[in-house]
Amino acid sequence: MAKKVIFTTKLQDFRPVIWYGEPIFSKYKQLQSVLREGIGDKYADFFTEPAVNQESIENNGSAAWMSDYISKGKPFSKLQGQELENAKAQLQQILNKIDIFSKELQAEENASQKEIGELLSLAVEVPGLDYIFIEDNKISIVLWGFTSDKAEKQNFNINKVVAAPITPPPPPPPPVDEKTLKEVKTQEVVVTPPPPPKDEKEKKKGMPPWLWAIIGALIMLLILLLVWFFFLRNPTSVADLPDNGVLPPVDTTNTGYDPDDEAKKKIFTDKVNIVLQTDVNLINFANSINEKYPDDLEVVFYDTLINLMQIKTPENEWKQWADTMKTHKEVRLTFSESVFARATPTDPDFSDATKNWYFEEIGVYKAWETSMGSSDVVVAIIDNGFDLTHPEFKDKIVKPWNVYEQSDKLYPINIEGGEHGTHVAATAIGLADNNSGLCGIAPNCKFMPIQVADENGALSSLSIVSGILYSINQGADVVNISLGTYFDAPVLQLPDATQELFAKSLYPDEALFWEELYQFGEENGVIIIQAAGNQDIVTGIDPFARSLKTITVAATNQSDTKADFSNWGELSTLSAPGTEIYSATPNNTYNFLQGTSMASPIVTGGVALIKSAHPDWSNEKIIEALVNTAIPIQSGHYIAPMIQLDKAIAYGDSTLIIPDEADDLSFAAGLWKSDNDLVSTINKKPIELYFEIKEDGSGELTLVESDGTKCIAELITTFENGELLLVQQEEAKCEGIDKSYREYRFVCVQGEDNQADCTAKEKNGSGEFLDFNLEKVK
Numbered sequence: 001m002a003k004k005v006i007f008t009t010k011l012q013d014f015r016p017v018i019w020y021g022e023p024i025f026s027k028y029k030q031l032q033s034v035l036r037e038g039i040g041d042k043y044a045d046f047f048t049e050p051a052v053n054q055e056s057i058e059n060n061g062s063a064a065w066m067s068d069y070i071s072k073g074k075p076f077s078k079l080q081g082q083e084l085e086n087a088k089a090q091l092q093q094i095l096n097k098i099d100i101f102s103k104e105l106q107a108e109e110n111a112s113q114k115e116i117g118e119l120l121s122l123a124v125e126v127p128g129l130d131y132i133f134i135e136d137n138k139i140s141i142v143l144w145g146f147t148s149d150k151a152e153k154q155n156f157n158i159n160k161v162v163a164a165p166i167t168p169p170p171p172p173p174p175p176v177d178e179k180t181l182k183e184v185k186t187q188e189v190v191v192t193p194p195p196p197p198k199d200e201k202e203k204k205k206g207m208p209p210w211l212w213a214i215i216g217a218l219i220m221l222l223i224l225l226l227v228w229f230f231f232l233r234n235p236t237s238v239a240d241l242p243d244n245g246v247l248p249p250v251d252t253t254n255t256g257y258d259p260d261d262e263a264k265k266k267i268f269t270d271k272v273n274i275v276l277q278t279d280v281n282l283i284n285f286a287n288s289i290n291e292k293y294p295d296d297l298e299v300v301f302y303d304t305l306i307n308l309m310q311i312k313t314p315e316n317e318w319k320q321w322a323d324t325m326k327t328h329k330e331v332r333l334t335f336s337e338s339v340f341a342r343a344t345p346t347d348p349d350f351s352d353a354t355k356n357w358y359f360e361e362i363g364v365y366k367a368w369e370t371s372m373g374s375s376d377v378v379v380a381i382i383d384n385g386f387d388l389t390h391p392e393f394k395d396k397i398v399k400p401w402n403v404y405e406q407s408d409k410l411y412p413i414n415i416e417g418g419e420h421g422t423h424v425a426a427t428a429i430g431l432a433d434n435n436s437g438l439c440g441i442a443p444n445c446k447f448m449p450i451q452v453a454d455e456n457g458a459l460s461s462l463s464i465v466s467g468i469l470y471s472i473n474q475g476a477d478v479v480n481i482s483l484g485t486y487f488d489a490p491v492l493q494l495p496d497a498t499q500e501l502f503a504k505s506l507y508p509d510e511a512l513f514w515e516e517l518y519q520f521g522e523e524n525g526v527i528i529i530q531a532a533g534n535q536d537i538v539t540g541i542d543p544f545a546r547s548l549k550t551i552t553v554a555a556t557n558q559s560d561t562k563a564d565f566s567n568w569g570e571l572s573t574l575s576a577p578g579t580e581i582y583s584a585t586p587n588n589t590y591n592f593l594q595g596t597s598m599a600s601p602i603v604t605g606g607v608a609l610i611k612s613a614h615p616d617w618s619n620e621k622i623i624e625a626l627v628n629t630a631i632p633i634q635s636g637h638y639i640a641p642m643i644q645l646d647k648a649i650a651y652g653d654s655t656l657i658i659p660d661e662a663d664d665l666s667f668a669a670g671l672w673k674s675d676n677d678l679v680s681t682i683n684k685k686p687i688e689l690y691f692e693i694k695e696d697g698s699g700e701l702t703l704v705e706s707d708g709t710k711c712i713a714e715l716i717t718t719f720e721n722g723e724l725l726l727v728q729q730e731e732a733k734c735e736g737i738d739k740s741y742r743e744y745r746f747v748c749v750q751g752e753d754n755q756a757d758c759t760a761k762e763k764n765g766s767g768e769f770l771d772f773n774l775e776k777v778k
Contacts, residue, residue: 003049003066006073006133007142011052012060014146017122023057024123024145025050030682031123034116037683039101045069046094047123048140065142073133073140087134094139095159098124111769112681125158127151132158137329241286241299247404247466248300250458254315255339257488263502263541264488270315271300271337272322273461275513276307280330285309297321301462305469306517310337310462335510338485338544340459356438357558358577358602363646364441367609370649372432373444374612379429379604380476382467383421383483384453385413387586390422392430392437393447399474402451403466410449412586413457419585423593424482425449426584428601429608437590438582441605441645445612448476452483459483461510464544468517472524477611479521480604481530482597485542492537496637503540503571511543518549527611527619529553529604531596532639533567540571548573548707551607551623554639555579555599562635566596570708572640574626575633576602606645613649624688625651628673628777654776656756658724658748665719669695674758676772680705689760691726691746691774693717703732703741710735713743724748724756728763748774 016023028049036044048065056063079087098120105117123145126132131143141158150156242248254270276282286299286309296317302309313321322334359365378398388397388410400408412418429447430440450470452463464483471479491499521528528550532539539554540546545567552571555563555578562568563578578599585591603626610622617625625648630641655675659667670693677686685706692700692715699715713732718725726746733740743763751757760770 003068004071005051005064005066006048006070006140007131008062008064009143010060011056011063011146013150014127014143014148016052016057017125017145017147019119019122024119025052027119027123030116031120033682034105034120034684035098035101037685039097042138043094043098043101045138046098046140047144048142050145067140070133070135070138070140073135075130076132076134077129079134086137087139090134090137091132091139091158095124108679110679113679113684116681128156241283241290242301245303245305245466245469246301246406247462248310248312249404250454250456250460250463252339252456252458256316258319258336261506262494263491263506265485265507265542266339266488267318267336268339268460269318270313272311272313272318272325273335273337273510273513274309274311274325274331275333275509276309276330277332278307280307282307282309285328285330303465303469305473306465306520308465308513333509333513335507335513338461338510340461340464340483340485355582358581361558361560361577362602362606362642363644366646367606367649371444371609371613373429373442373605373608374615375444375446376615377442377478377608377612378446378448378476379442379608380448380450380471380474380479381421381425381428381601381604382450382452382464382471382479382481383424384457384459385418385451386410386421386425386449387412387584388449390426390584390586390588391434392426392440392584393449394431394434396429396431396445396447398446398448400449400451401467401470401474403463403470404451404454410451413453413455415457418457419591419593420482420597421449421451422586423581423583423591424480424597424601427581427598428480428605430584436588437584440583441602442608442612445478445605445608448474461544465517468521468528472521472526476526478604478608479526479528480601481528482595482600484531484533484544486533487535487537487541491541492535496538499538499541500569503538503546503569506541507543511546514544515547515549518547522549522619525619527551527607527622529600529607531600532572534565534595534597535567536565536637537567538569538571539567540569546571551603551626553596553600553603555594555596556633556639556642560631560633560642562633562637562639563594563596563599565594566599566639568635568637568639570638573623574603574630574640575599575642576606577642578602603643606643606648609645610649624673625649651775651777656748656774656776657754658722658750658756659754662719662722665693665695665697665717668693668717668719668724671777672774673777674770674772675775676770678703678760678770689772690777691715693726699726701726701728701732701744705734709737711739711741713741722750724758 016025031047032044048067050065052063055061102117102120105113108114126141126144127146127148128151131141133140254268255266256269257264276285282302282304286302289297290299296314298312300310300312318336325331325334400410402410412422425447426440428440429442429445432439432443448471450467452467453459518528530545530550530552532545532552532554533542539552545552551573554568554572554575555566556575557563557579576599578596579594580592581594581598582590582592607622610625626643629644629647629651631644632641633639656672672691674689677688680687688704690702697717699717701713701715703711711732711734714729716727716729728743731740731743745761745763746758748756748758756774758772758774
């Protein structure tokens, strides 16, 4: 929506507040980005966009402030009564949130973060009440970053607006002259006499007994009506809602497609998923929906942990009701309920190929010299069903769960593809040394099986959500999801560019929901690994597989090239062998299956090995180790590099050492990574630093942003008198965008145990702002 001008003024009475030599209002885009990323849209939209130029400031010309958040607004100075009190409370909440965020930034060690926090604390001020606007419970400020003589004289501060009443105190009573006062004092006080007492006969008069009986009957009737109104009539009591977190049965009769969905993802045409604002009471809202739409809607699922609920609508009306739900201020997101595939691997041909070929391919044997897994590491497999009596799972199972039956009763699904879950689990964690078949990649780790298909093999978005939440809440360390939605033929024929566009733009609400769910897992120390999909299309058209907070796995074949069925694209994190994978199947059997469903548990087992060997490593460090040691894959369509577990498990063991006897750069030659990241001043996200150092002193500095964007500059390295000096020769220019980073100098000296202790400085500045060590990548 285009922004509209909501306020204009002449600048003769105002002057800009200057911050580090620049007017605060000129930092609008920086503030917007920091606030939107850090605490949300409402706080970013609190600041309107200034249309101010230097000429207007110098010549006391006109300036304007624009917004697409409010269209006009009412100044705070015009508010009265309850409207004023409500606005004050809302303003206080916004100011408190921004103040807390500002102080958090100012408490950061990074100088850039401190500066942003300081900027924010200054920007939140305006010259007076006339420059705070409210419209439909939305508040924005104009003329922020400006002050005036009047404001300074009155010592105006927004916080005073909410800390004390805005309206002036009532005027004092008018003075009374002495003559009037004497007249008042000498006035005769007249006391009204009490009424005469009633006689005894009057006292005994009252209502006849039959009238009392009628009144009693009426009171009883009123009580019964109240009971009926609040308890018997009301269809919205908690008793009418399903149990928290319990999935409704899967009814596959009402499935189809959104007619406006070009990708034709299969959905349930009578279900809408609703994500509420975090501060909304879900039970109350669910009850209100049942009450407001008793003949049309039914709440069939809710989970208070993530404020998610699902409503059942009349058939083929889900889209209209999704739009209706979005008109409620309590609702943040709505999206359809997807039909997940029945987990049948693509082209499940059986083969006579060597059964253990992929172990050598990805360096498993050498990785086992460090660890074969720890019983303290729990791997959750979320899949259709499992044969838990298989020898590969003996004494390994912890906390099994069936999300539909709400019990620990699990079983293999008796349909085509019913062997899927058993095969996936054994590939990741199958037992070693049991004289049966092969073992998994991490054979000593524990196994948490989570069945998310009903007895007919049906799966949906809600069952996957339930499985993920169970794994997080029950203490899993690693989670594998070899499942996903599938698309019909039309999307397979679309041009690559169209598919890539879909992977960025389709189903935005659903993509945001999955992103936040994966974020919840990350915050609880869980690494989620998922299959990229088997339709040879762009990874991420399915919003379930779009997040950068998971490891998304593409499949390779025995020639170390892309498997012909594997989905592809930049959203794959890693690849692993996915063709002719031999592993356990139900009823004490083994077989070959193929698909990204098989590649995913190979990576899952690798993650479990690394977690076992390095329990102190963060999720970020584990992913970094896997990605930086993986080998590129040749493919017509890009897929991520293939894992090398022996190198990944040893990653970071080699910190740069400056030997006492060093007299050249041979000790520093190679590719190194800083163990401490820069932090973006725009979005608070980390920026990784990589240093390629050659023995002749040439090299390259690469800054990698959180979205994978690389910014590269030439690097010259010298070593004299025990000091390693790395000097950036030019601004680091970012690939694909018009953006660059300033030049830096990096100085490394001997520290404890000869470890290279390094410091980053701006090339033309004196301040030190980052201390780090260098860890060997290659």
